[in-house]
Amino acid sequence: MSTQPSTSTSSGASTGGQIDITTLPIPQLSQLQTRLSQELEHLSTSHARLRAAQARFRDCMRSIKDGVENRKADTPLLIPLTTSLYVPATPNAKKPNTVLVDVGTGYFVEKSTKDATRFYEGKVEDLNKNLSDIEKVVGVKNADLRAIEDVLRAKVLAEQQGGGDGKAGQRKEGGGG
Amino acid sequence: MERDQKRLQELSEALQKFQDDLQSAIDARQRLESQQAENKAVQKEFNGLDEDADIYRLVGPVLLKQDKSEAKSTVDGRLDFIGKEITRTETRIKDIQQSSEKSRMEMMQLQQKMQLAQGPG
Secondary structure, three states, X not given: OOOOOOOOOOOOOOOOOOOOHHHOOHHHHHHHHHHHHHHHHHHHHHHHHHHHXXXXXXXXXXXXXXXXXXXXXXXXXXXXXXXXXXXXXXXXXXXXXXXXXXXXXXXXXXXXXXXXXXXXXXXXXXXXXXXXXXXXXXXXXXXXXXXXXXXXXXXXXXXXXXXXXXXXXXXXXXOOO | OHHHHHHHHHHHHHHHHXXXXXXXXXXXXXXXXXXHHHHHHHHHHHHOOOOOOOEXXXXXXXXXXXXXXXXXXXXXXXXXXXXXXXXXXXXXXXXXXXXXXXXXXXXXXXXXXXXXHHOOO
16 A cells, blocks of 8 residues: 555656656565556456447347348248247338337337448447557556566566665666556 | 554554545446446437437336437436536545545554654664
8 A cells, every 4th residue: 555556656767757667666566566467357358348249239230131131021030039939020011121229228219220230330330449449558558567577577586686685676677667 | 652553553444444435436436437428329329310210218128119309308317417426426536535645644654653662762
């Protein structure tokens, strides 16, 4: 619970407004390491979730194309009541090319297949943006983590060799977050 | 000396409680943020719809047809509420951070004082 665990705190160090991680003591470094790995784990879970959501939207688009737009009039349609029980269905004759789209928070909107496809394309596009944002952050954090691990390893090694005479803090590594 | 020990104990307990409060406030803040994002997406979708578009609302296991204007005002109301909640939570987070910082300072001073008292003896 130290007061300056952040690499972005302004303090006199070589890397312009950032703390030089080589000046930090070992306990703080390992704290930083734990926190960064936790953040990375969180980010990669989010990334996986977004990917899954994107896959679902793509499935919806494919279903619209194959199941509604390109359906032959005599192709039978079945509705799953449970995962193992289906009943035959007939599409609404008055609105043959409309679907109900879940737009979120419990609202469904009736859309033409074209509009629905556009809606899902927009969603996939939004997710792409979010995904690349996350990838950027992950890249930066990974580099940070690696830098910290390098310094930490060097310090532990120096301490073991020097019998813990405290000289480790003066080593220059040159790698700043 | 004993009084200082006791005070130190109190302070560290208070600090722990502040940390817990802070975490729950931050969680609430994140939840609100994601709700806001979802409602904003719905609002945007509603704004792009034709006037005569059919909107249904999922109520339990059934879909109820709803007026576009009604659905719109519901979502607007939600966003309004969420916005207010976010400001409220943010003030709470700031408050907790301030009190936590205060306890931390007092604790550090106390520790220094105790170290000094111990040093020569």
